[in-house]
Amino acid sequence: MIRSAMALALAAMALAPASVAAQKAEEVEVEQVKDRKSVTLDPGKAYLMIEAPGMMISSWISMPSAAQRADWQAQRSEELAEAIVDYPKDLARYERRHASWSKEEVGREPERPVEPTEESFPWPDLESRRVFSVGPQNRFASEKDYSLWLMAVPEGEYLFYGFGNQTFSDCACMGSLAFEVKTGKITALRISNAWLDGAGQRIDGFPKGMNSLDVQTRFGMVVEPPSDFSLDPRLPREMITVPEFRLVERLPNWFGGTVNRVLPFPGLFTYDGTKMVDLRAAE
C-alpha cells in the first residue's frame, strides 16, 4: 500500500505542471483578537487559543467541510475533462518533437505526456491548501514565560501541522493530534518543543556535548492542555475549553521540510515504534 502510494505520488510530481495553476481553494478565515485592555468575544464565533512558552511560529490545518471537498473534487473533474480533450494535441506535439529530437539526439529527450485518466490525473490534497500559520507576531498576551494567540476561526476540526511556516517547516508528519473547535467556545491548547537525548528521552534544558546537527535533530514537539497562563482575566472563564484529541499517525510532508512528531502524553497516547497507541482506550 505504502509502496504504491509512493509510486503514485512520484508520478504526481512528474505531472504537476499540467494542473497546478487551476486550483482555487477557499482561504481559511483567521481573525486575530488583538491585545487590548478590554476584549469582547462574539458567542456566535469559534475561537482557537494557542499558548506557547515564547514567540513561536506554529502551523495548523483547518480540515475542509464536505461542501469544500465537493467543490475541490468538482474542480478536479473539470480540469480532468479539459486535459482529456487536450491530450491528443499534446501527444501529437510530443511525437513531432520526439521525431525531430531523434534525428540528432541533442539535448534532453522529450518526455511522453501521460494520458490523463481518473487514476493518473494529479491533484493536490485540499488540506495542503488549508494550512495557516500562527505567530510569532499578533500575540493576544505576552509575558516573560508565555505567549498567547487568540483568533476567531471557522468551526470545525483542526490539526497541528508543526512548527514554522510553509517555507521552513518542521512537520508533525510522524505523529500529530486533531481536535474540534466549536462555536461559542475558546478551544485552548499549549505547544512547545522539548529537547531529547540520544535515546529519544525528554530532557530539561539545552543538551550539552552535542554537535550542531544533533541539536537540530534531537527535539520533539509538545501539544498538551493549556496551563493557567491561558486563563486570561479578559476572557470569560466558561468559554475556555480543552479539546478532546484525535490521534493522527501520519501527515504528508507537503512543504518538503523536516519531519518530526508530537511527544507522547501521559494518559492520552504513547508510541509503539511509529504507531500511536491510544491510552484512553485502555482505561
Place this chain on the structure above:
Amino acid sequence: MKFFLVAAGMACMAAPAFAQEAGEPQTDIEWLAWVPDPVSIERPDLAFVEDEEALDNYEKYYYFHRDETDFETALADLRECDAHSRGLFRGNFTPDPTAAMTQYGPLAGAAGGLIVGLMADAIFGPAELRRKRRINMRRCMFYNGYARFGLAKDVWESFNFEEGSREVSEADRQRMLAQQALVASGPRPQAQELGL
C-alpha cells in the same frame, strides 16, 4: 517559474551511475516498487579507520541496523523514510485513510506543496537539502526502532546519496537503499550506537 522548479527537481532523476542489469525495472515507478533478492545485492564493505575526522562526521555519515529484521522490512522502512524526506509520503490524516487516497484520485499530489519546498531549496541551495535529509533519516529510522552507527565519509559515499548536490536517478537511489537495507538487516555491528 513553478514549472521550471519542478522540472529542475525532476531533472535530478537522470542518468544512472550503475549499469542496467537484465530484468531490472525500466521506469521510476517500477523502481519504487522493486524488491530484489538480497542475494543479488552487493554488500557494502563497512571497514574503515576510526580517526578524528571520521568521529567528527558521524553526525552526517551513518548507517542503520535493527535486530531481527529481514531485508524486505528494512527496505520498506528505509523507503518510507526516504519518502518522508522527499515529501512523497501520503499520510493518513483523515479518519479513513482509504478515503483520503481515493477522494482526490490516487495521484493526488504532494505536487502543490513540494513546489513551495523546492522554492525554499532554490533559495538556500543544496546545503539545506542535505541538512533536511540527514535530520529526516535520523529521526524517521530512530522512530522505526533502528540503531545508528558511524561511518567514514568515503565508505558512506559508496552506498549512500545526498539530496541536492549530486544527481541521483531513481534507479541508483533504489539500488543504494537496497544496499542500506542489506546492512540494516545484516549482522549486528560491534561499534557504539550513536542514538537519535
